[in-house]
């Protein structure tokens with residue numbers, strides 16, 4: 677072949693253009709690819725979608741995960757404390773392997789892999805609604821959105837403490853229906869295994885009667901190291917969810933195909 681000296685350059689160009697090509701609707705993104713509105717990642721079974729959204733009227737853009745078919749309700753927000761004001765914000769994986777939201781001027785790391793070395797990762801949105809960042813060789817899960825809940829528990833998530841692995845799972849409400857910024861209400865599991873909602877630092881209500889086992893929750897407890905409810909056996913069809921709303925109400929909901937809406941199986945509020 678002529679012009680052999682060009683080859684590395686050509687290869688670089690080819691690999692760059694291959695790398696930056698993101699097929700809308702696939703479930704995985706790689707380093708070098710970019711996702712910009714209206715492109716999204718869709719889980720392989722089509723249940724969940726990840727992309728940018730702008731709730732209500734505010735002109736702020738967030739990266740989130742929502743039910744793709746069931747009313748598109750947002751279940752997770754990556755940058756609730758750092759909204760972007762521009763609809764051309766990009767999602768990429770940076771050279772450290774972290775998910776990065778940027779708009780050219782500002783950037784925000786949406787993940788928190790604890791590593792000091794630069795590494796390759798890829799991100800996949802699973803059909804459970806979990807976004808996982810993995811090492812492409814070992815397939816080790818380095819970060820997952822299920823460990824950083826927003827205001828919603830999906831089947832497969834936990835609530836409580838696991839000090840061995842350094843996980844603390846809790847919910848923090850949206851500030852209002854149109855504002856995913858952290859609101860005043862939080863849901864935590866206390867050391868007695870009881871779900872407690874706080875209004876900022878003040879206990880708001882707790883529910884000793886909530887029979888979470890009937891919703892598939894299993895309580896794991898070991899003195900001083902962990903105490904958490906795992907919703908692993910919670911209806912794996914993915915049509916149930918537990919939501920702490922902006923008014924401090926905790927709702928366990930299941931999808932009703934007849935009404936095309938989320939019906940409350942149980943709703944707990946303020947039994948001071």
Ligand SMILES: *[C@@H]1O[C@H](CO)[C@@H](O)[C@H](O)[C@H]1NC(C)=O
Pocket residue numbers: 732733
């Ligand atoms: C959006 O804003 C307009 C005018 O500011 C208002 O009329 C409309 O009701 C708002 N919509 C929502 C969903 O808040």
Ligand SMILES: *[C@@H]1O[C@H](CO)[C@@H](O)[C@H](O)[C@H]1NC(C)=O
Pocket residue numbers: 696710712764765766778779780
């Ligand atoms: C977003 O990514 C696209 C494609 O890679 C690029 O052309 C554009 O400049 C990026 N926009 C911003 C705001 O970084």
Ligand SMILES: *[C@@H]1O[C@H](CO)[C@@H](O)[C@H](O)[C@H]1NC(C)=O
Pocket residue numbers: 788790
């Ligand atoms: C990331 O993890 C480090 C160490 O675990 C922690 O100190 C830091 O606050 C975390 N940052 C975010 C944004 O979660």
Ligand SMILES: *[C@@H]1O[C@H](CO)[C@@H](O)[C@H](O)[C@H]1NC(C)=O
Pocket residue numbers: 860875876923924
């Ligand atoms: C939550 O606490 C704030 C004060 O920190 C108070 O103003 C507000 O009324 C409380 N909300 C409810 C629903 O009790």
